[in-house]
Amino acid sequence: MRRDRIRWLLVWLAFALLGCVSPLTSAQAIAKEVAFLDLSDFTGPVAGLTVPASSGLEDYIKSVNEKGGVEGVKIKYIGVDTRYDVARTISAFKRYARDPQVVAMGICSTPAGKMLQRLTREQPIVCTVPGDGEFQAHLGNFFTWGPTYQDAFAATIDWVLKDWKEKGKEGDPSIAVLSWDNAYGREMLRGGKEYAEKKGVKVLKSELFPTGTLKYDIYLSRLAEAGANYVYVGGVDPTQTNIMRDATRLGLTKDIKFISDYWGPTALGTSLHPEALEGMVVVSFFLRGEDAQNNEMMKKFWTTYRKRPMKEMNGGYAIGLGLGMSLEAAIKDAIKRVGPDKLTRDEIYKSYQNITGLDRQGVVGPVAYAPKVRRASDVVKFYVVKSGKIIPITDWVEAPNAVALHKWE
């Protein structure tokens, strides 16, 4: 009995001690450490993209910390699996964003981004999001990963016109969107459609499907029936790869040219159905395929931190490195302006608008963020899948500002 009492007393003492010590450590930590909250989908439909992207960001943060941090300030990486679920994302945001150490965050879901934008209006915290044009149209604390979806679509329209002319075809080409039935899937046409029509490209009725779709025969057959010359495919790989698998099986790839948006075939797709992907064009704001394999910075990070063979590296890894470079530059800018002890969310927000022109070693385009710009860069590259490899067919080309063409509410 007496022994039990002593045991309990010791437990209580330990708890009391912890209670006294923890406020001290967190107070000390605030000055020397800031945190990046990564609300990412490590499982579910977009995991094929976000797992490599988040790995890149985490590795970049590790490398910064190994060098002693940004001017002595270390960055803590907090990764939460949100499973492409808006409710989970909001819940995780509410849980983790209470901590003042969290000075910036990232999410990978457009629908969740739209919801979080409203929640963070009062107390802005920098949030990086994939490519929704609305964040450029309504300036705030949301910064895209690259040019917006409509900008990429507009760049594709330019490429389509060039391709059409090179093939010596007459009349105007037609294009249709085949993508997920959600806010992301429709986004490229808000401004993208206006750009296409301005350039004389006919935009056919989109075919939208649920994220978990396993077969695409019906949508593809309808697009063929509608006479599409080009199909712009959305979704996250393996969606594009699976669409190409079905298109090839239906014999549609001879008459229709398929072009993927940013999240199309990566090392995953080319290992699954290389023959079906043959000839698919991909628009990208980050290095992928052969370009990524040969990039020194990506090689160094992948082999140092992931310790895996280069052929296993997914191009999405470049996105994370790009995000990491922007974060480091913004923290550096804020330290320069206000010192390491005043790294608040407001200061980081201001700094993200100050890093215009930052060179990101060619992994992604130079930073375009500015007081009136929320898109990360304004250049894209075009790739084609050939013999199971993703090879570049253009250099970096400017992505037109299609967001400005849309009438936003």
Place this chain on the structure above:
Amino acid sequence: MNELVQLIVLGLMEGGLYAMVAAAIVLVFKSTHVVSLAHGQLMAFGALAFWFVLVKLDMPVPVAVILALAFSAMLGWTTERFAMRPLIGQPLFAAFLTTFAVFLMMDGIFQLMLKGESVSFAAHLPKGNVMMMGVSLPITQLVSFGSCLVLFLGLALFFRYTKVGLGMRATAEDHQLAQSTGITVRSIFSHIWVLSAVVATIGGVSLANVMDIYYPLPYLGIKGLIVALVGGLESLTGALLAGLLLGILENVSAGYLDPVVGGGVKEVAAYVLLLLVLLIKPYGLLGLVRIERI
């Protein structure tokens, strides 16, 4: 006209795949009266095992088939032995919920293993297209449809001519009567879970041959359940019929109604069919009508 034929033929091919998943659920229900949700996962794990042996271990197709079926048999036996057997004598609803728990637990493992990516073994099997009735048909789908027909024929012969099959039929009729004739009902339960897991694996491999192994694959088990309910939970013929019917309905309705309503018809077609069939024939198309004597 050609469009309609294409939709019907593609629907038939998909329907055959649904029917195989439904067959596994019907097998369990016939003997145990448990409606199983776990078969979506048994199907997915079976397909994953086939992929692992064929692609990762680079073994020939027959070896991959044998090892995948052996793995699924073990999975079926384990599910019965550790999740279902302790519930014998308990309300059937508890058993139903247990199959749901098994589904969720295995789903977590499945999602973690795939990490949002997908795997495929299509490159290791015959591919190409053939023209039939003016419709271009992928060989992968024809092979899968062929597997479906062979499977149903095999099951029909199994229940008619084998001792275990006859024992299962007797158990389905009445557990106590079956026991009194010397049939070990517990061992029949075990056999039925093994057999249904093997059938689910054949369905899973056929499905994955057409659609790859991707995170939503286990959820096709839900569609299998709908097919089983539409066909009648005790009827294998009903499962085949309902599967083909659903495949055609999904494709034709989506083909013609999607442009009118703006899309999504394929996703709701199964539930509309289920609702209509249950309103008219509550025991399904070929299900047994239970007469309760008061």
